[in-house]
Amino acid sequence: MTEARQLLSGDEAVALAALHAGVRLGTGYPGTPSTEILETFDRLGGRAQWSPNEKVALEVALGVAFAGARTLVTMKHVGLNVAADPLFTAAYTDLAGGLVVVSADDPGMASSQNEQDNRHYARAAGVPTLEPADSQQAYDYTRLAFAISERWRIPVLLRMTTRVCHSKTVVHPRASETGAEPTFVRDIPARVMIPAYAKPAHERLRAKLAEIAAWNEAEGPFALDAGDAALGIVSTGVSAVHAREAAPQARHLSFGMTYPLPLERIRAFAAGVERLVVIEEGDPVVCEALRAAGLPAEGRPERYRFGELDVARVRRILAGDDTPEPVPPKGKPPELCQGCAHRLVFEALRDLDCIVSGDIGCYTLGVLPPFSAMDTCVCMGASIGVGLGLRHVLPEEQARRVVSVIGDSTFVHSGLTGLAEMVYNPPPTGHLVMILDNGTTAMTGLQEHPGTGRALDHSPTNQVCYEALARALGIADVLVVDMTDKGLSLKDLIAERLARSELSVIITRQPCVLAAPKIRLYDKAAAATCAATPEPGAEPRLAGG
Amino acid sequence: MDTVKNIVIAGLGGQGVLTASDMLAEAAFRAGFDVKKSELHGMSQRGGSVSSDVRYGACVLSPMVPEAQADVLVVLEATQVEINRPRLRPDGVLIGPELIGPEALANRKSLNVALLGAASAVLDIPEEHWLAALHANLAERLHKVNEQAFAQGRAAARARAGGQPH
Numbered sequence: 001m002t003e004a005r006q007l008l009s010g011d012e013a014v015a016l017a018a019l020h021a022g023v024r025l026g027t028g029y030p031g032t033p034s035t036e037i038l039e040t041f042d043r044l045g046g047r048a049q050w051s052p053n054e055k056v057a058l059e060v061a062l063g064v065a066f067a068g069a070r071t072l073v074t075m076k077h078v079g080l081n082v083a084a085d086p087l088f089t090a091a092y093t094d095l096a097g098g099l100v101v102v103s104a105d106d107p108g109m110a111s112s113q114n115e116q117d118n119r120h121y122a123r124a125a126g127v128p129t130l131e132p133a134d135s136q137q138a139y140d141y142t143r144l145a146f147a148i149s150e151r152w153r154i155p156v157l158l159r160m161t162t163r164v165c166h167s168k169t170v171v172h173p174r175a176s177e178t179g180a181e182p183t184f185v186r187d188i189p190a191r192v193m194i195p196a197y198a199k200p201a202h203e204r205l206r207a208k209l210a211e212i213a214a215w216n217e218a219e220g221p222f223a224l225d226a227g228d229a230a231l232g233i234v235s236t237g238v239s240a241v242h243a244r245e246a247a248p249q250a251r252h253l254s255f256g257m258t259y260p261l262p263l264e265r266i267r268a269f270a271a272g273v274e275r276l277v278v279i280e281e282g283d284p285v286v287c288e289a290l291r292a293a294g295l296p297a298e299g300r301p302e303r304y305r306f307g308e309l310d311v312a313r314v315r316r317i318l319a320g321d322d323t324p325e326p327v328p329p330k331g332k333p334p335e336l337c338q339g340c341a342h343r344l345v346f347e348a349l350r351d352l353d354c355i356v357s358g359d360i361g362c363y364t365l366g367v368l369p370p371f372s373a374m375d376t377c378v379c380m381g382a383s384i385g386v387g388l389g390l391r392h393v394l395p396e397e398q399a400r401r402v403v404s405v406i407g408d409s410t411f412v413h414s415g416l417t418g419l420a421e422m423v424y425n426p427p428p429t430g431h432l433v434m435i436l437d438n439g440t441t442a443m444t445g446l447q448e449h450p451g452t453g454r455a456l457d458h459s460p461t462n463q464v465c466y467e468a469l470a471r472a473l474g475i476a477d478v479l480v481v482d483m484t485d486k487g488l489s490l491k492d493l494i495a496e497r498l499a500r501s502e503l504s505v506i507i508t509r510q511p512c513v514l515a516a517p518k519i520r521l522y523d524k525a526a527a528a529t530c531a532a533t534p535e536p537g538a539e540p541r542l543a544g545g
Numbered sequence: 546m547d548t549v550k551n552i553v554i555a556g557l558g559g560q561g562v563l564t565a566s567d568m569l570a571e572a573a574f575r576a577g578f579d580v581k582k583s584e585l586h587g588m589s590q591r592g593g594s595v596s597s598d599v600r601y602g603a604c605v606l607s608p609m610v611p612e613a614q615a616d617v618l619v620v621l622e623a624t625q626v627e628i629n630r631p632r633l634r635p636d637g638v639l640i641g642p643e644l645i646g647p648e649a650l651a652n653r654k655s656l657n658v659a660l661l662g663a664a665s666a667v668l669d670i671p672e673e674h675w676l677a678a679l680h681a682n683l684a685e686r687l688h689k690v691n692e693q694a695f696a697q698g699r700a701a702a703r704a705r706a707g708g709q710p711h
C-alpha cells in the first residue's frame with residue numbers, strides 16, 4: 001500500500017516518515033528550522049512532546065529506545081550542543097528500538113546565533129549520519145535511519161539544513177510499518193556505562209562503525225550521473241542539486257551517508273575523472289576526509305565556508321572564482337511587534353543605562369534601535385551566568401547596572417541552573433534577573449513549554465510556576481509584574497532593586513500579542529472539556545495566571 | 546533547465562507571502578509538474594522582508610531561483626520592489642501592488658491572492674488547479690472573498706497584458 005504523491009517540506013517529510021516507521025514517541029525542543037517536524041508529527045496523529053531542552057529530549061528518547069520502541073528527537077544545530085553529553089555515551093550503548101536524532105543546521109544563519117556544522121559531531125561521537133538533499137530523501141533517509149539504528153543498535157543522526165527543512169518538494173511515500181511492542185529486557189553491560197562496561201562498549205562502537213562503513217560502500221544510498229570525465233563533482237545534501245544544475249555536463253557522485261563515508265566508492269569515482277571537486281556547504285568536512293584518504297580533492301576559496309551555497313556560488317567554486325561576491329540588497333529587519341511587552345522592558349533598561357546580559361528569543365531584538373539595550377547574547381541561558389560574572393568583577397558603579405534578561409521558554413530550557421548559581425555564589429552587589437513571561441516560545445513560532453501549562457498539542461497539563469520556583473531556590477525578593485497595568489513604573493521597580501545588594505527576580509507577565517488570541521481559544525477548549533468530564537482532585541490551571 | 550518556470554513572491558512579514566507561494570506551488574503540483582518551493586522562515590515577529598521562491602517544470606533541481614532568473618516577480622509591498630528587482634530576468638514580468646488599487650478589494654488582506662491571480666494570467670497552469678489550491682490553503686470562510694480577489698487580479702493582469710514594459 002503506497003500513498004499518493006504529496007508536496008511536503010523536508011520537515012513534514014521527516015514527520016510523515018516517522019509516522020510510517022512506527023515511532024511511538026517524538027521528543028524535542030523548538031528551534032528553527034526543525035520546529036515543524038514534531039508539530040507535523042502531532043498533527044498527523046503521532047505522539048509528540050516538547051521537552052524543557054534538547055538534553056532532556058534526547059534522554060527521554062533514549063529511554064524509549066531502551067524500552068524497545070522507535071523514537072525521533074528533533075532540534076536545531078545548537079540544540080545538539082546541549083544534548084551532546086547524552087549523545088556521546090548513548091553511542092556506546094546497545095539500543096533496542098530505533099533512535100533517530102534530527103539536527104537541523106542553519107548555514108547562513110537565517111535564524112541562529114552561529115553556523116556550526118554538525119557533521120563534526122558525527123565523527124566526534126561516532127554516530128552514523130545521513131544527509132538528505134530534498135523532501136523525498138528526507139522521507140527515505142528517515143526510514144533508512146530507523147533500519148540502520150535497529151540493525152546496529154546505535155543512534156543515527158539525520159543532518160538537515162534550513163534549505164532542506166523549509167523547501168517543499170514532491171514526495172512519494174511508502175507503505176508504513178508498525179514498530180516492535182516495547183518491553184524491558186535487562187542488558188546491564190550494554191546500558192550501564194561504568195568504566196568496566198564502557199571500555200568494551202567503546203570497542204563495540206568502533207566495530208559497529210566499521211560494519212556500517214562496509215554496508216555504506218556496498219548498499220548505501222548514492223547517485224552517480226555519467227558525464228564528462230574532465231570534471232568530477234562529489235556533493236552532499238542540498239549542494240547535490242545545486243551542483244547538478246550548475247554543471248549539468250560534469251560527472252556527479254553524491255551519497256546519503258556522510259559518516260562513515262563510502263571512501264572506496266569515492267576512490268573509484270576519483271580514478272575515472274581528471275579533476276575532483278567537492279561541493280559541500282559549511283566546513284570542508286568531506287573534502288578533508290578525502291584528502292586524508294589520499295584523494296586529490298580540490299579545495300575551495302575560504303569565502304564559500306560562510307553562508308549557504310546556491311547555483312551561482314557553485315559555478316564560482318568550479319571556476320575558482322575568489323573575487324568578492326555581489327552583496328544582495330538589504331531587506332527590512334524584523335522588529336518587536338507593536339504592543340509587545342518586551343518593548344516596555346527594553347525602554348526601561350535603556351532609560352536606566354543598564355548593562356544588559358541578554359539571551360535568545362524575540363526579546364533579542366532589544367539590541368536594535370530604538371532600544372539598543374542589550375550588551376551580550378551568546379547562547380540560551382547564558383544571560384544569568386554572564387550577568388553574574390560581570391557583577392563579580394566590575395567596579396561597583398558598573399556592577400550595580402548589570403541586569404540579566406531571559407525569556408520564559410529560555411528560562412526553563414537552561415536558566416534554572418543559572419538561578420541556582422546566583423543563590424550559591426551571590427555577587428557582592430546582589431543581582432537582578434528579569435524573566436519575560438509571555439506565555440509562549442514566541443521566537444520559533446509560538447510553541448508551548450513547561451511554564452505555559454499546555455502540552456505540545458495545546459491541551460492542558462501541569463504548569464511550572466516561576467515565582468514559586470525562584471522562592472524555593474531561596475530568592476526572597478520575587479516580584480511578578482502585570483505588564484498590562486498602565487499605572488506601574490517598571491523603571492522605578494528596576495531602579496529600586498539595582499540600588500540594593502540583594503538577589504532579585506522580576507517576572508514580567510503579559511501574553512505575546514500573536515499568541516494571546518490562540519491562548520484564549522486553548523483555554524476555552526480546555527474549560528469545555530473540563531466541564532464535560534469533571535476530574536475529582538484535578539484543578540484545571542489557567543495559563544498566564 | 547529552460548523548461549523550468551521561476552517565480553519569486555516578496556513582501557513584508559504578515560502580508561501572506563508564504564500563503565501565496567504555498568498556493569502557487571500547490572497549483573503547479575496539482576497540474577502534474579515537478580515543483581520546488583523554498584524560503585527561509587521561522588521568526589514570528591512581523592514586519593521584516595520576506596520572499597519565497599517557486600520553481601516548476603518537468604524536472605526541477607535547485608529549490609532556489611538563481612539570481613536574475615525569475616520569470617515572474619510578485620511584490621506585495623511597494624518598498625520591497627527595488628530590493629527584489631535584481632531577481633527578475635531582463636524580460637521577466639513584474640507584478641507590483643499598484644496593479645490593484647487601494648479601494649479595489651473587499652478586504653486588503655487578500656492582496657496576496659489578488660496578485661497571485663495576476664500571476665496566474667501569465668503562467669501555464671489551468672484555472673481549476675488555482676482554485677483547488679486556494680481552497681486547500683485557506684479556511685472555508687475566506688474562500689469567497691479570496692476567489693473574488695483572485696479573479697480581480699487575473700482580470701487586471703489580462704487588461705494590462707500586451708504592453709508590459711518589463
Ligand SMILES: Cc1ncc(C[n+]2csc(CCOP(=O)(O)OP(=O)(O)O)c2C)c(N)n1
Binds near residue numbers: 078082360361380406
Ligand atoms: C540550544 C537552543 N535551542 C533552541 C534555540 C532556538 N530558540 C531561540 S530562542 C528560543 C526560545 C524563545 O522563547 P522565549 O525565551 O520564551 O522568548 P520569546 O521568543 O517568547 O520572547 C528558542 C527555542 C536556540 N537558539 N538554542
Ligand code: SF4
Binds near residue numbers: 362
Ligand atoms: S511574536 Fe510575540 S513576543 Fe515576539 S515580538 Fe511579537 S508580540 Fe513580542
